[in-house]
Amino acid sequence: MHDRGVRKIDRWFPIDAVDEAVGNPAGSGRSEKALTTWFAARPIAQARAATLTALLPDVNGQTQRLIDIVVRGYDKAAKDGAATDLIEFKDAVSRLASLIEGRYPEGPPVVLDPFSGRGILPLEAARFGARAIGVDLAPLAVLASRLLADYPYRDWSGEPDLPAGWYPDSKGMFDDDRPKLVRDVEAFLLEVGRRLEVKAEQYYPRNADGRFPWGYVCAVTIACDGCQRRFPIVGSLVLRHPYTKTGDRGQWMRLVTSGDTFRAEVEDGTPEQQPTFTAPPGSSKKTARCLFCGHVHSRDTIKRKGFAGDYDDIPLVASDAQPRQGAKDFRFLRDDEIRAFLAAQHASLEPVGALSVVPDEPIPAGNNDTVRASGYGYPTYGSLMNRRQAVQFALNAEAIRDLAADARGAGASSDYVTALAGFAAATLGRRVRRATRGARLLTHGKSDGSKQNRVQTSDVYADESKVSDGFDYIEAGPGEGPGTWDSIVDTSVNALTRVLEWPSSEARNGRFRQGSATALPLRDNSVDACITDPPYLNMIDYSDASDLLYVWVRRTLHDVMPDVFGPEAPSLQPKDEEIIVKRGGGAVNDHRTGDWYHQQLAAAFTEMRRVLKDDGHLTVVFGHHDPDAWVRLLGALHEARFVVTSSWPARTESANTGVASIKVTVTIGCRVAPERRPDGMMSQVDLEVRREVAARVKRWRQDGLAMPDQLMAAYGPAMEVFGQYASVLQPDGEHASLERYLLLARTVVKDATTLVLDSLPLETFDAGTRLAVYWLQVHGLGAVAKGEARFMAQGDAIRLEEVRDLLKESSKGFTLLVEPADADPDEHTPLFLLARAISHRWITQGADGVADVLAQAVVSGCITGPSDAHLWAVISELERVLSQSHPTAKALAAVQRSRNQIVNLTGQAADRVSSGRKQQVLEVGDAR
Incomplete structure (x- = not known):
């Protein structure tokens, strides 16, 4: 029998299948999300892939084919001619459920989600016969999970029919062959509507x-x-x-x-x-x-x-x-x-x-x-x-x-x-x-x-x-x-009808309760897999946003579901233990800060380590474009003594309904760190990280993964290497930080991208211009979170304070300045800023004004001459990237058309500027 300690997720994940399926109604989980209002639910395709790869051992390609089928919803191998036999979706579901049953002969595996939310991840575990357990701090999330993954999979056949007058005449009690729960829920809801009309x-x-x-x-x-x-x-x-x-x-x-x-x-x-x-x-x-x-x-x-x-x-x-x-x-x-x-x-x-x-x-x-x-x-x-x-x-x-x-x-x-x-x-x-x-x-x-x-x-x-x-x-x-x-x-x-159309009798109902992820109501070593989708830093104020719903639901269920909404329930959903960063500025003393998020997430992962069996696995689904979110998440995993064994980026947000702004999330496989891990030397670990990330970038580029998503996905393989060591030692004996390796991973992605401007490699430009051009490619003109901006600058060994002429700070983060700029160049002026100054001079003074600013740049040593290839490459790139109606783009287009005239005028202007500077020096000397 194969070692259950090595799971599919450690070696393989159906990335292509997830990418395809999330764009379809079935793979997006649209039906499952329609039952209740909650935020940021996982697409069903990713939840299914994460669950199956975390539970099944790494055996053979046939298992992979079955997983691919149930994620896509059809047999792609048979459709493409790669397999001669056709496996139907329901048969693949049944076979996978049997494989899981066979791998856990002592009883169904226990799968825990301590941030269960709507219950999408526990739902998929329950559908394949696992004992699914969900915990969430928010009462509304507990209700949502029970409606999705508990009540639909119970046997209600012994329940009596509701009063006959509640059922719609068109279907009747006896002619309706739908599941009893669907029939009775419809009857109940319709009768509510009739009574509401009267009231x-x-x-x-x-x-x-x-x-x-x-x-x-x-x-x-x-x-x-x-x-x-x-x-x-x-x-x-x-x-x-x-x-x-x-x-x-x-x-x-x-x-x-x-x-x-x-x-x-x-x-x-x-x-x-x-x-x-x-x-x-x-x-x-x-x-x-x-x-x-x-x-x-x-x-x-x-x-x-x-x-x-x-x-x-x-x-x-x-x-x-x-x-x-x-x-x-x-x-x-x-x-x-x-x-x-x-x-x-x-x-x-x-x-x-x-x-x-x-x-x-x-x-x-x-x-x-x-x-x-x-x-x-x-x-x-x-x-x-x-x-x-x-x-x-x-x-x-x-x-x-x-x-x-x-x-x-x-x-x-x-x-x-x-x-x-x-x-x-x-x-x-x-x-x-x-x-x-x-x-x-x-x-x-x-x-x-x-x-x-x-x-x-x-x-x-x-x-x-x-x-x-x-x-x-x-x-x-x-x-x-x-x-x-x-x-x-x-x-x-x-x-509800579509949720109950699951084609397997192996499905069992999940169990859900209200509680904190930092104090799980489970015994030590009792869980086979923790599969979770923790809060994404400051992306959603879960409880604050849904309290409007909670106050009405509580008035509806206060004596019907007393364990969640009864007399002991809080007036609003609990916030004291909520593991988020309050967005939009909270109350003056709101505890939900970045440090709180990091500390509590580490405590939650520590609890997961406590309840996991010795050969258990942790799977974390996460996505955020702010590196600070990744520093805190991965740091919390590291502090809880988990090591990353694999990471798999997939385009999972394309089918979402405006809840999250990212397009890619990463499914991260983790195991409890071995008791004895060696120390690593920084030079060797650096080499391993570079090698591993570079290999992934090649695949990501073939798959068409966008640059921002490559930067995010690179954290996973960096952590896979970093986690192999108890600590990474610098030459001076100090410990290298986790943040250092996240930055290194981003640098590898950037280095693997051949950026050229008019055939000139980007690394031959000044640091400020490298940052600005790379920023345009990655983020365009949109606002960038401060943590991401800091990482972008660090990639070119720049502090944000040094590039205030290139960036504008606001409450939303930083945006790249591309507007015409009234600036006088000196030897330290980035070419990107000089190009904006040229557009301003063209708008205000025409060709003569451009010649004057170029002359200042020549004399100060900012450029080698009016025909400086690097400068004209930046002018061309900025004009190309911006829309044709943008004032900078229009001005630079005109400058390029008048290039010869401007170059000729610059020679005369340079003589004037040079003479003026010499005269200033003489006057200063005379004054002394």
Whole structure:
């Protein structure tokens, strides 16, 4: 029997299969992610590959073929003619499950994810028959994991049917051959919708045809500082764009004043009026203009009014979902609709146990970037909705609790009731995404009618994991249309159906609990593999961003899932042990800093080492373009006495939905470090690192891996070498740092890239120019994190302080300066800066000005002459890289066309500059 200590991941990983599969719906995990709202989930293809390669030993190529099949979803070897037999996906799944069972005769392997999040990694372990265990600090993540990888794989066949009236008439209880859980979840969700309609009807009057309006366009109003009358802050008057193909003229909203009041009217066509919230010409900062007197209010003034409690919400127009596909018609408000909105402001609802019916939990300080409404004076999570929205959600949660009690009364077990109510609570949470002031009216199409004109609601998490806010927004009703309960139900049922289509009876349900990765509830030496996707430094504020969902889910499940959401649950998700770096600037004393992240991650890895068996493996999935994140991650692994045995970069983020900005993540195989490792000499280790990284770069280049991703992926092989030694000794006897080898890995990538400018090797240019040209190739003109900028500079032995003329620092990091620069060259001026100075002189003084600055450069020794090949190579490169409309590019293009004239003029200018300098020297001498 082969040694289980050597796993597939140590020698092989299906990189090509993962790269292909993440772009497909099945490989991306789109269905699995649709069940609940959580952030930064692994694509299923990578999770599957990481799980199987971590569990299976390195036996033979046939195993690799099976893994390739289940990752891609089909038999590529048979399709390409490399194999004569065709292996179906379900057969490959079954055979791999049998292989795992055979390799662990003492019982199914135990697989742990201590940062389980949504549960994607444990799901894949459970699907192949492993005992999957997930731990996460966030209660919402625990719920998400149970809905994905626990409840779907339990046997519910012994549960009684729900009341007959809950099932849809079109399918019936007896004619529906879908899995019982799918059938019952759908019935439960549909009944919730029916009860919500009854409960909410007094606040959302039906139309004459008995149907509910789809929703209401609402706005925040403020009192004008000029005339004291209240006016709405509206950023767009478009309700529906025209569409020429269907003869639809579109609709817009006209704001009409009458004395001290205003109203909104709906007209066909395109807007003939300006919104009240716009940016003045030449500015990007929006201001609010009074509808009555025209007085302008700055954003700071608007914020102050929010903190002073001066905001009021009002509905402006209503929208009905028409029978024709996707059509939305807007209309004026009826009197009964206005009265119903006002009635909701004073609705009296029963508390939810010890909880207020509308969440009154304060938004913690330091969340202006994450929960943006808190920067405008909204103090609680309940205040992120208008009062009627909040009442509707309270009634929605109440309907779920009522049904849970009824299902229990119909004989359903406590676990089954928890599962059904859990899926409903997750659906409610997903609806929150379309139902706060951050949910804008999305008007697809164009004002000229050339594109299809669908109307939807925006997602409050559209900007990654930040909770958006707005002054005008769409409030969805309890009926049909985007953002309604009805619209979310179908997605939930379809997602669950696809999750349950797994073609193997070997799947077993995972187990998930709320807890900290630094205090795992497991015995020593009890886990066969830890497979985890730890937080990516400062990429996502998991708990802060999702507390809006948590407060509503807790009110739904407080007595249904008490171990997570019951009386002992915190008012907001725990932050004290959250292992992240708080992004966007937290509270003044927020503990979630870079040092905290490093220390706690090391503690978590130490716990994983404790629970791993002697031959167990740790697999870490990670990706970040800031080297500081890698220093902290790899340093934490090193401190926890893990050694990297392999690293496999794959394009895993291409199918993600805007959660993370990176395109490549690295799957890292690790083992516990041997008790005795030799010390290494720096010169020898340097050579080994260079050799190993260079070999990988050759493969990465063949695969078309982008330069930024090569730089990130290079850390893995460097750590594989570094980890072979207990320490690496410098000639002076001191220990070489891990950071040194990450920098060396990047240097190898850079050195392996033959960069030339007009046939001149990049290394023959000055250091500042080398940095600038390489920066352009790797990062372009975008902002670069400070840690990455520091590493970039160190690669050319430069300190950032030395290149202030080349880089601009902001809160987002550093950007490369490429604009025309008014600079006088000296002997230390980088050619890159001189090229920008030349573009400035051309714009301001023409050819003569360029000749003057070149003459200064010649006389000072910055360049060898006006025809200096290195200078003209930089000019050509900068003009080539920038867009043709960029002022620097346009100026340098003109300079190149006038090169001969400029070179001739420079000779005369150089004589003048030289004579002027000699005269200055004489005058100084005379003065002395």
